[in-house]
Amino acid sequence: MPRRTFYLDNFRTFLTALVILHHSSAPYGGIGFWLYSPSRHPRRSRYQFVNEKWKRLGLPTVVYSVVSKSVIAGVIARVRDRLDWSTVGSEAWDGVRSVRGVRGPVWYCALLLIFDVVYAVVRPGDFGSALPGPGRKVYTTGTEGPKDGEKRTTATQQKAKSVRTLHVLAALAMSSMSSFLIRVYCPIRTPFTPLNLRVGYIPQYALFYSTGVFTHRHLKTQLPELVTRRTQAMLCSLITAITAFGLWVLNAELAKDDKRLADVLKMGEGGFETLAFLYAAWNECMGVLICSFLLHTFASRSWLGVQWAPFGFDLARFSYAAFLVHALVVVTVQCLLDGWEAGAVLKSAVVGLMGCVASWADGWVLVSLLEGIGIRGVV
Numbered sequence: 001m002p003r004r005t006f007y008l009d010n011f012r013t014f015l016t017a018l019v020i021l022h023h024s025s026a027p028y029g030g031i032g033f034w035l036y037s038p039s040r041h042p043r044r045s046r047y048q049f050v051n052e053k054w055k056r057l058g059l060p061t062v063v064y065s066v067v068s069k070s071v072i073a074g075v076i077a078r079v080r081d082r083l084d085w086s087t088v089g090s091e092a093w094d095g096v097r098s099v100r101g102v103r104g105p106v107w108y109c110a111l112l113l114i115f116d117v118v119y120a121v122v123r124p125g126d127f128g129s130a131l132p133g134p135g136r137k138v139y140t141t142g143t144e145g146p147k148d149g150e151k152r153t154t155a156t157q158q159k160a161k162s163v164r165t166l167h168v169l170a171a172l173a174m175s176s177m178s179s180f181l182i183r184v185y186c187p188i189r190t191p192f193t194p195l196n197l198r199v200g201y202i203p204q205y206a207l208f209y210s211t212g213v214f215t216h217r218h219l220k221t222q223l224p225e226l227v228t229r230r231t232q233a234m235l236c237s238l239i240t241a242i243t244a245f246g247l248w249v250l251n252a253e254l255a256k257d258d259k260r261l262a263d264v265l266k267m268g269e270g271g272f273e274t275l276a277f278l279y280a281a282w283n284e285c286m287g288v289l290i291c292s293f294l295l296h297t298f299a300s301r302s303w304l305g306v307q308w309a310p311f312g313f314d315l316a317r318f319s320y321a322a323f324l325v326h327a328l329v330v331v332t333v334q335c336l337l338d339g340w341e342a343g344a345v346l347k348s349a350v351v352g353l354m355g356c357v358a359s360w361a362d363g364w365v366l367v368s369l370l371e372g373i374g375i376r377g378v379v
Contacts (some may be wrong), residue, residue, distance in 0.1 A: 007298040007305040008223075009316035014298075016319045017356050019105065020326045024334075024355045025348035046120040046127045055377050057113040060324055070095030072331050080335040101194040105133050110195050111202075115209045121254040124216055163219070165231040170237075171207060172284050178203035180280040187270025200270065200280075204287055224299040227292035235289045239282060246278045313364070319362030321379040322356075329362055330355040 044052075044358035077083045077091045102110045120127065183200040186192075192199050215223055227235075253264045253275070268275040298304045308315045333354050340347065367379055 004316075005305075006307050006316075009319075010304055010308050011294065011298045013308060013315045014294075016323045018325075019323065020355050020359055021348075021352040023105075023327065024330050024352035025344075046124060047372070049127060050117055050120050052377065053116040053218070056379075057109040057116070059378055061102060061106045061109045061113070064106045064324060065101070066096060066099055067232065068095075068104050068327060069098065071328055074330065075332050076335060079332060080203040080338050085087040102196040105323065107196040111197060111205060112209070115206070119209075120204070120215060123213075123217075126213075127330045130349055150232070163221070163226050165228070165234055168227060168231050168288070169234070171211070172281075172288060174285045175203045175207045176277075176281040179284065180277045182282065183270035183276055184272050185270075189269060204284055208287075208291070222299065227288060227296075232289060232292060234283050238287050239289065242278055242282045246275065249274050249278065271304065289334055313360075315360065318360055318363040318367055321366045322361075324360040324379060325362045325366060326355060329358045332360065 011218045065149060069342050073095045074092040077088045078085075081249060083091075179200055182203065186199050188198055188200045190198065190200070211226065212223065215226060219226075228280070252262055253267065254261065267273040268279040330351065333351050337347065337351060342350070363379075370376070370378060
């Protein structure tokens with residue numbers, strides 16, 4: 001079995017914990033990063049690839065979207081409101097009947113599945129054949145290779161390729177312009193119900209996904225090496241310039257007809273507005289800067305690059321399951337602590353910590369139950 005990349009495992013674990021903490025704090029006033037995970041079996045057929053992604057992403061999305069609201073509504077009705085079981089059942093059934101599309105945080109899974117399908121369709125050369133034929137060999141794992149005199153080009157034999165600062169800026173320019181043009185017609189707050197997401201951010205998600213694919217398939221490099229220190233410095237300068245110009249535009253707009261700050265800020269959400277364009281560019285640049293910094297940090301710190309397994313519990317192994325169950329866990333904890341009179345910060349911290357621990361524990365239970373009845377590769 002190919003060696004796991006622990007710093008990426010830990011990075012995903014870290015991001016999962018951030019999501020749980022964020023959702024834990026939301027009721028108390030508040031406080032998809034996207035990371036393509038390269039396949040460990042790069043020569044699978046497209047059918048095998050899409051089938052695995054459907055099991056891993058599609059099935060959890062469908063199940064979660066159908067039952068999540070009903071279960072959460074039932075928990076609130078019973079734990080917080082102390083209603084009788086018939087009312088709890090009615091609340092749960094109303095949750096099922098109200099399904100109109102993807103629900104909750106699994107929009108991430110649904111969109112990632114769409115990206116995977118599109119990738120399989122437009123890049124058939126990145127996959128092996130479904131069935132071996134005469135003169136054709138299928139390599140099903142990254143550790144297998146040609147035998148009996150066959151030749152195969154390996155990653156170490158390929159000429160190293162690099163990503164220049166200009167390449168990064170060009171990609172950001174295309175992504176920023178795409179985001180801006182989408183938001184001209186669909187401002188940021190406009191929901192897309194079938195996928196439960198805001199379409200104005202799709203270009204950024206697509207940029208991160210395609211970058212991961214391109215890095216894994218065509219570059220002799222690792223994700224942390226894509227954005228160099230020089231490029232990061234350039235992004236810092238660019239973000240500073242955008243921020244300064246944006247503040248100038250903001251002050252100019254406020255001076256017109258005594259506009260309210262809330263109305264001017266709303267101009268940044270969409271429409272053919274200068275602030276909308278500046279925010280689109282700022283968001284794309286800041287996203288790449290933050291993610292590249294985190295990737296550099298996780299890859300360069302020894303304690304972030306080793307397996308996180310406190311008391312023998314593999315956190316990365318159950319991080320996806322923790323992500324899937326965290327909404328129900330967090331709502332349950334919030335209901336149990338509903339009567340606790342505490343400050344917003346303290347309550348957010350306590351609920352967040354309990355939510356993280358309980359989510360990983362319940363994730364372990366979920367995986368164990370599914371594997372116990374022979375269902376593998378789903379969570």
